[in-house]
Amino acid sequence: MTEAPSAGRRWLLRAARAMAVVGIVAAAVTTAPGDASATAAPPPYLTLEASYGAGTVTNGWERVERYADGTDGFRTEGFPADGRGDQDGTRVTYFGGVSRPSSGRFLLYAAPGWNSGSRTTPVLLVHGANDTADRAWANPGESGGYGCGAASCPSTGLMQFLAARGHRVFAVGFAHKQGDNLMQAQIVGDAVAVIKAKLGVDAVDLVGWSKGEMSTRAYVSSVRPSWGRAYAGDVRRLVTLGGPNGGYDYPYAHGWAHDFSIWPECGGTVNAPSPHSHMTCYGLYTAHPEYAMTPSGGQDNYPGQRQMLARWDGQYGVDGAAQDWYTTYYGGQGFFTAGSGIQAAIDAGSLIAPLHRAGVPASVPTYLLAGGSADVLGIFNENRGPSDGVVFVSSALDTTGIATVGGKATITTANHLELGWHASAAAQVAAWLS
Template identity: 35%
Template sequence: MLDILSAMALGDYLSRGLGQIGLEFWQNVSRDAFLNVGMEYKNSNRFWEQVECREVESLAGKEQRFCDSNRQLDKDIIAHFGSATPDAKYYLLHYAAGWDSNRNAVPLLLLHGAGLDATSFCDVFALGYTGLQQQLVELGYRVFALSFSHPHGDNYYQALQLADAISRVRELTGAPQVDVLAHSKGGLAAWIYLAGLAAIPYNGEVRRYIMLGTPNGGTDFAFRNPMFNYLIYISGSNGVMAWDQILSLGSLVDCSKQAIYHDGCFPGQSQMLARWDEEFALDPLQQDWWSTYYGGFGLISHSRGIDAAIQDGGYCIQKLNQHGLPPEIELAVLAGDKHFLNCFPGEGSAPSDGLVLVDSVLNTDGLMREGAQLLEKTVLPLNHLELLFARGVGRWVDRQLRD
C-alpha cells in the first residue's frame, strides 16, 4: 500500500509538472476506479414521465454548503432545480411511467445514496445497466423517486424533504400509505423520519421499508482506508475525505472543504460515522493509517480523527440506534458482500460491498427496538453500486413488496 500511495504522490507531482494533459490522465485513472464518479450526465429526463421541483418551507434559509466536487452534475436535474447548488428547501420528485396506472396500488418511493440522485436508479454513472426503476415499473409498481438538493446533505434536512415527498405522493395517488426503498445514505434520512426524530412528526404513512446497503451500524470507511482519500483528492471526485490537509508538491494543502468535519461541505457524511476498529483491525500497511483514524499528522496528511468527526455529526448513528421504527412498519434489509468496485478493491478488512461493512448493514437491533416487523435480511454477492441495478436485487425487492 505504501508503494501505491507513493506512486500516486509521484503521479500527482508529475501530472502537475506536465500540465493539463498529465493532470487529466491521473484524474481519469482515479475516476475509472470510482466507476466514473464526477461525470456529467445528459438527457436523464428520458427516464421520467415528469419531474416536479418541490419546496419545504421549514428549510428556508437553512445553510447548505457546496464545493466544486459535490455540486449537482446532471444537466437535466440542474435545469429542474435552476441551479447546480440549490437551496436546502428544494428537492425534486420524479414520476416514472405508470405512476398512476400500474397494477400495484401502493406507491413506491425511491431514495438515493450519497453522491447520487434519482437517475442512479435508472442508469448509475451512465454504465448502461437497466436500473431498479425500470425493473420495478416492468413488475407493475407505481414508482416515484426523490433527488435531494445536496448529494451529501444533512440527513435531518433530507428527512423533511422525504416527509414532504411522501405527502405529495399520497396526494397524487390517493393511497393511504406508501412503500419506501432507500439505498445507502438515503436510509438514514428515512430512519430519522420514521423514528420520529425529524422536525415534523411521522404519522403512519409508510407500509414497508426496504434498505439496500445502508450503514445501520455506521461506517468508518474514509478513516479506515487512507488510500481512498488520495484517490478522491487526485480525481476531484464527488467523495468525502478524512484528511483536512494533504501533501502536494512538497507542501501541505488545505482540503478542509472536501473533508468530513463541521467546516466541510459534506454534513451528511459525519452523521453516518461509527467506529469499527475494535471489531475489525486496521491495516498498518496503509499509509498514515494511525494518524488518519485517530488524528494527527502522518507522512502525507493530517486528520482530526474519527472521534472528532463523529462529534461533528452529532453522534447520529448512536442516537438512531436508540430509536426504533414504529411497530406497524415492515422492514427488509439487503447487503452486498462483493468488495471490488469496478476492478478496484474497496473495503477489504471485513466482508463488505466495497464501501459498507456487511455487519453494519445487517445491524437491525436498533431499527427493531420498538417492535417493527423484520421481513428478511439477505446478503447477495454484489458491490455497493450493483445494488442499484442487479436483476437479483429487483427480484428480491419484488418479493418483499408483494402482498
C-alpha cells in the first residue's frame, strides 16, 4: 500500500463544501411568544426562547429569534466527536451557547423590511448541507475563499437582493448542519407558522437550496416522521435551487477524491459523510464509523445525506478512472478502501422515491433552477454528465411527482455553490416569486 498523493490531498480538503451539496458574541434578550411585533401567537407547541436584535445581529439581518418545538419525537442528533459538525460563529450565541442543540430548536432570521416590504407573500429561505443561513443567503464570503464556489466571494446574497425589491424575507437556521430531512421539514413548517402569525398572512413562498430542497419538498408533500404534522396548506410557491429532485450519487461516484477531505489520517477536516467504512492513508488502514453515510458502530451523524441518494450509474455510468471505483459504488473491499456501496445506503433511508410517490400538491406551483457550470473551486467536479459540479442538471430539473411545474431554468454560468448569490440566479428567483 502506498501513501495518498499529497497534491490531491491539499486541494480536496475543501470537497464537501460543495454539498451546500456551506462572529460576535451577543447578549440574548428573552421574550415571550406574544411578542409585540406579532399579530398572533405561534402554535402552542412552539416557544420563543430568545431574540437578538439591532447591534447584536451580523451579516445584514435585522433580527434573529430562537424557537423550540416541544413535540415529542425531536431529539439531539449525532455529531462527530471532533467537533467538525458543531454550530459555530454567531450561531452558537443564537443557540444559547449550545454548539450541539436539539433538532427541535431552530433559528428564524428576519431581513430588513420583514414587516414593511411591499410584496404580499413573505419568503422563507432554506439553506443546504453543512451551511448556515448567514453564509448561504446573507454573506457568501463569511467562511472565506472557496466557500462560495468562486475565487472571490461576495459579501451580500439573495437575502439582500430580494429585500431590496420589496420582499419580506426570512431564513431558517437548523440545529444540525447535516440533519434528518424529516425533522427539518417539520421545522420548515414551524418557521412558516411563525411567519404567518407575525405578519397575519395565509401563505409563504419557500426557496430551498441544495439539501434545503429536501426539507421544503418533504413539508409540502406531507412526507414526515410518524409523530410529525402534515402539510398545513400554507405555501404559495416552492422554488428549488440545485435541489437533488432526482437524487444524487456524487459521494459514491467520486468516493476516493471525496474522502481525502474527510478522513483525518489523510488530513481531512470537512463535515461530510464518507462512502467508505475503512480507508488507507499513509499506510495506515483505519475505520471511522462516525463519518459513515449509513449508521455504523452505533453512530449516525449524516442522515440528511443518505436521504438524498439515488443511483445514476444507469444513465451516466461510474467514473472508472477513480481508485477503487467499483467497490466504492457497488460495495466490497478495494485496494485502499472498503464500503457497503450506494444501494445499501439507499436502502437505509433515501427519501427520493418516497418524495416522488407522495408528490407535490397541485396547489403548490414548483419552480426548478439548475446550475450548468461544473467549475466549483477546490473539489473534483461531477464530470459524468451535465452538472453544476455536484448535482446533475437532469436531477435538479426532475419533475417526477410535481403536479404543477411553474417553471424550469438553467443558469449555465453558475455552479452549485453560486446558485444562492449569482446575479442571474437571483434575478430568476425574483421573477418567479413576483
